[in-house]
Amino acid sequence: MPAPPAAEPGRAAPGEEDRVIETRGLTKVYRGGRPAVDGLDLAVPRGSVFGFLGPNGSGKTTTIRMLMGLIEPTAGTARVLGRPMPGAARQVLPAVGALIEGPALYGFLSGRDNLRRFDAADPAADPRTRTARVGRALERVGLAAAAGKKARSYSLGMKQRLGLAAALLQPRALLVLDEPTNGLDPQGMREIRALVRELAADGTTVFLSSHLLDEIEQVCTHAAVMARGRLVTQGPVAGLTDAVFGPGGRGRLAVATPDPGEALRVLAEHGLTGLRADGEHVTGELAPPEGAPPPDVAELNAALVRAGVRVRAFGTERASLEDAFVRLTGEGFDVAG
Amino acid sequence: MSRAEAGPTAAAAAAAGPAVAGGPRWPAGLVRSEIALTFRRWRTRVLLAVLAAVPVLVGIAVRIQSGRAGGGADGRGPAFLAQIAGNGLFLVFTALAVTLPVFLPMAVGVIAGDAVAGEAHTGTLRYLLVAPAGRTRLLVAKFAAVAVFCLAGTLAVALSALATGAVLFPLGRITLLDGSTLPLGAGLLRALAVAAVVALSLLGVAALGLFVSTLTDSGIAAMATTVGLVITAQILDGIPQLQALGPYLFPHHWLSFADLLRQPVYWDGMAQNLGLQAVYAAVCGSAAWARFTTRDITA
């Protein structure tokens, strides 16, 4: 886990200028539907790798479209780099690189010419340095060798990387990446995540949306969790599970036993919830119902043994973001909003 | 820790700096990019090739016809057809008179209709807008590129006609509509002026197509709608019972370019034509702007 950002300690009230993205009551209702984003209050600290987590259809892309000035909010306000969007788009966006809902390219142009085209669209981009900047962006995403090929012939992974290169044509204060690993193979995902870490190490704030929990846990310092257009929680990733399960919330108990049925019964008696048996592997949530003290793990072990359950292995797993999500929304993570 | 406090703010100012400082510093870059993009598309090249082929076909047909009938044209067919066999320069005027009612506006309708909708369809529009191209600036660049295509399409017809005419027929002094004659050089200048007026005649369609293009995320639908509107306007203009409507339809004064072939030049029809094109460009351009600058880009 990367070090937490320097914003919190020794700072009474983090100034507004430390928020790279800040929204108040941001709401979007598409024509004739229920709100796709509903009263969103988001605060993205400068220097963070901010995970924007939610299942498909939870409003991530809609939020990003509003932040980038592509669509008008139905209600609420959004500030990016300290200025209002969409009003200050011309001042804000040159300092923002974005990948929104997958790459979109001109198939009949080469990878390099695609980048030249997008760079020419930015009035703040100096045409005299265009060739050099395009070359560097291609190098950075590992596409230099394929730069002369028509984008039509690129694989999805290459298209994704070319989209990232377009976001890296200039030094950026903020990168907004909407599901950048979507559709990639595991190797491609690793490469993109490594690139994100590298960029963050250079001091760029990264706003990364994803429907993959482990992705957020792997690369993000902060996260916000969305469900059905509403913000469920936000904060440092390390603190999110604590915030949900209480400090010291130990997450799940895992027991390996040849007697799973008996183990389930005993653990249920001792107040564990979310019990599951998968072959010889039994797990259950240690977080107690509201107010009650957490069960003593040593006591649970003794109870199992007393009941004649043969225990091969016994331990606790730290609560994952998925546990937190299930806990907060009462639904599994792959349920579409 | 006042220095530490100043750090992030300064970084933010520096990051957002270039654009904040002086507004757009390279406004022409997008127009150039837009024009280059238009002419690199296959579609554009095929359209130009088809337009250039029309005068060749007309020229060959006239050549065969005149060889068979001994040069006697019977007065039917497009304007100036009868004069081609005597002077190849007239193929330029004939070819423009043939292509202006349908081929040229259809080609412009295809390019203009696709201009915004096509980019919305492929998703590149959202990346241009976050670049940030600026919606007004992008629309102006798109219109400029379509206008350049109007000129390119007209020149494709005119130059192909001139080359074909020079190969298949004699060139020389031209006899104008009022019977006076001009030397070849002056005749060529008239041909150039005709081409310019024809290109300007297409600006109304260009703006109409661009407006339609802002209404949808489907390039095909926008192209088909624009071409459909062109054909509808032509049909309406041809119905005698709808004469009252005629002067407001953009094709109504198109063939007035023939007035450039009089001595002295008769300007009224052309002034009405260009005025009407300007009105169409202004009205459709404003509508396109109003639509495009307020529209949600979700594609």
Ligand SMILES: Nc1ncnc2c1ncn2[C@@H]1O[C@H](COP(=O)(O)OP(=O)(O)O)[C@@H](O)[C@H]1O
């Ligand atoms: N252009 C649109 N028109 C109407 N509804 C939309 C549009 N785009 C998204 N939605 C709806 O808004 C909700 C949120 O979608 P989206 O923001 O794409 O979610 P996510 O990116 O988290 O998958 C979904 O219910 C989706 O169906």
Ligand SMILES: [Mg+2]
């Ligand atoms: Mg999405």
